[in-house]
Amino acid sequence: MCSKEEKLKIAENILKTCYWGNTTMTPEYIVENIENDKELGKQLFSAIFQSSYEMYYNLGIMKEEWVKEFIINQNQRLGTYKREFLEARMDDLIKHYDIKDAGIRRPMPQY
Numbered sequence: 001m002c003s004k005e006e007k008l009k010i011a012e013n014i015l016k017t018c019y020w021g022n023t024t025m026t027p028e029y030i031v032e033n034i035e036n037d038k039e040l041g042k043q044l045f046s047a048i049f050q051s052s053y054e055m056y057y058n059l060g061i062m063k064e065e066w067v068k069e070f071i072i073n074q075n076q077r078l079g080t081y082k083r084e085f086l087e088a089r090m091d092d093l094i095k096h097y098d099i100k101d102a103g104i105r106r107p108m109p110q111y
Contacts, residue, residue: 002060007031010061013054018047034062045070049089050082056096068097076103083108 002010011027011034019025033040041062048058049070059067071093078086087105094102 004031007034007061010058014044014048014052014058014061017053018044018051018058030061038066041066042070045074049074049093050086055089055093064097068099071097071099072102075105078106080108 008027008031011030014030015021015023015025015027030040030044034044044062045059045067048055052058071090075090075094078090090102090105093099
C-alpha cells in the first residue's frame with residue numbers, strides 16, 4: 001500500500017486526468033475515504049478505466065481486491081461505446097492483475 005503522500009499525488013492525478021476539474025471531490029476527500037468507501041472506489045475505477053493514461057499507477061490508490069472485483073464486473077458489462085478501445089484496456093487489466101476468470105464478456109450486437 002502507498003503512503004498518504006503518494007495517495008495524495010495519485011488522487012491529484014486522477015482528478016486532473018480523469019475528471020478535468022468537473023467534480024467537487026478533493027484529493028484529501030479521496031484519500032480519507034478510499035479505504036472504506038467501495039462506492040467511491042467504483043466511481044474512481046470507472047473514471048480511471050475510461051480516461052487514465054496511467055491506469056496501474058492510479059488504481060494503486062485502492063485495494064487490489066476491489067480492483068479485481070471491479071475489473072470482472074466491468075468486463076461483463078462492456079457496451080458498444082468505445083468498445084475496441086475499452087476492450088484493449090480491459091484485456092491489459094485482466095493480464096496485469098492475473099485474473100484467470102473474468103467472466104463472459106457481453107457480445108457486440110450484429111447489425
